[in-house]
Amino acid sequence: MRALLASQNANKLAELRAMLPDWEIEPLVADDYPEETGASYEENARIKARFARTHADGVWAIGEDSGIEADALDGGPGLHSARWAAGDQADALLAALADTDVRGARMRTVIVAVSPAGDEVVAVGVLEGEIARERRGTTGFGYDPIFVPTGLTQTVAELGEEWKNVHSHRARAAQAFAAASARAMRS
Ligand code: ITT
Numbered sequence: 001m002r003a004l005l006a007s008q009n010a011n012k013l014a015e016l017r018a019m020l021p022d023w024e025i026e027p028l029v030a031d032d033y034p035e036e037t038g039a040s041y042e043e044n045a046r047i048k049a050r051f052a053r054t055h056a057d058g059v060w061a062i063g064e065d066s067g068i069e070a071d072a073l074d075g076g077p078g079l080h081s082a083r084w085a086a087g088d089q090a091d092a093l094l095a096a097l098a099d100t101d102v103r104g105a106r107m108r109t110v111i112v113a114v115s116p117a118g119d120e121v122v123a124v125g126v127l128e129g130e131i132a133r134e135r136r137g138t139t140g141f142g143y144d145p146i147f148v149p150t151g152l153t154q155t156v157a158e159l160g161e162e163w164k165n166v167h168s169h170r171a172r173a174a175q176a177f178a179a180a181s182a183r184a185m186r187s
Pocket of ligand 1: 006007008009012064065066067068081082083089140141142143144168170
């Protein structure tokens, strides 16, 4: 199966390629990406998927939107995870939570994909956890050095790529997408 991914984030592309080995995924290279004006991850992922569809010829068009939701920030930065911090994202979240013991958080990915026939598939993945007190680990990107999944003591950046490719929010969304797209192609 072939797909065009509307993402300007090279880390997402690399992870989705590893998580979906049966798929040949190419990035959509364009300088007129639409603004992410949706009121939800799903709406933003759909904006990206529909943009990819305008460039996808006979292949699936995929949009993906992700974020981290901290309980102490009433679910923020959430939808705004990509752009709320002026500098390093993980450091900004650590600073925002410096004075609170409320560490609960989750990472969420929503994939919206449109088949060559125009059928839409939506897949969601959530990883529950806590925000660490300091950065640890060197793998991954974004918030990985400060996110500790529930039941574990290491951050995602310490757990490593192999762990992330099976257990992360994006891995869970990718697994749900693989199942849902297979159903769509059978029907
Ligand atoms: P697109 O072009 O696909 O929109 P983006 O980086 O802007 O790329 P999002 O809008 O989905 O992506 O923003 C999510 C932000 O959350 C992003 O900037 C990342 O740094 C962070 N993020 C996303 N996935 C992550 C992951 O698996 N681990 C840690 N941080 C992540």
